[in-house]
Amino acid sequence: MEQSITDNQKNLGAFIHASTFLKYFFPLANFFAPLLLWTLHKEKRFLDHHGREALNFQLSIFIYALGIALLSLPFIAIFATDFISLVETIDRATDNHTMRHISNLGGYIALFAIFGLLLFGLFLFELYYVIMGTISASKGEQFKYPLSIKFITASETEQFENEPQDETFEENNSDSNISEEKISEEEKTQAYNNTSSSVDDIIDDSTTSKNS
Known part of the structure; x- marks a missing residue:
């Protein structure tokens, strides 16, 4: 990292992390906003570090959320089939067969609750560490996100210099x-x-x- 980090660099580093919250207003802004800032200022080693960390973390969060969604797809398909069958049964009559369908749906609802909790936990995880990254950058400190996949790595020269x-x-x-x-x-x-x-x-x- 550079010996002297200016206040402007600290502010830009903090904004790189905070700009990922723009995804709640504009689709995919959590990728494009930090990517633009990083591309414009990556010649500064401090901003290059924080830009790579922010982008890698957002890509990692996307991969984790996609994995949870893909795991839930088979259960959604089965649930949809059982739900349609339940509606058809209710249209005919209310009997023990209907109650059995309702009990089966309870298991699927529990699974959906688990997947929902996983996604909510991932949201809180992202929220906490993006705030921590923003604070660290504003102080002129290095910051590394946990569980972040290194899609964008530093050059060999920078890695050698940082050893x-x-x-x-x-x-x-x-x-x-x-x-x-x-x-x-x-x-x-x-x-x-x-x-x-x-x-x-x-x-x-x-x-x-x-x-x-």
Whole structure:
């Protein structure tokens, strides 16, 4: 993420998340609104992150809701058949056969109640985390939605830059460079001392030979 995040970027990041609520006024606006904002400002790393998170979460919620709806389709078909049969029976007469149909419908109604609760729980789940994402973006913080499928991922370059071990790698490199500098200085000092001692030995030998 960028070192300095301006207030304008924070506001735009918050609006990217909040714009998904436009779906309650315009169909599919929860996809088009954040997509437009993300496309216009994704060169800013902070806005790129929040734009991808918002879009991935909305796509994930759509997939989950579609899955719940598809699971309920067979039960809807069976319920419709039994309901039509019940109406025809009521038209003829009220007897034990009719009561049996009514008891069968009770099971389907219970199943529909379960599917309804799942969809309502999904709605509350989305509502809560979109609000949390909006608040985090307004504070200039990162935010990751839970259970979000990564349809849109960051580029390999961004992923490499965001890895925490990069700092450790740089620190290790700096430490190794310092160690190499210390070793080279020690080698230079030792070589200088050896040269000085050799020169002293030569001077001593020449002095001794003259005296003799």
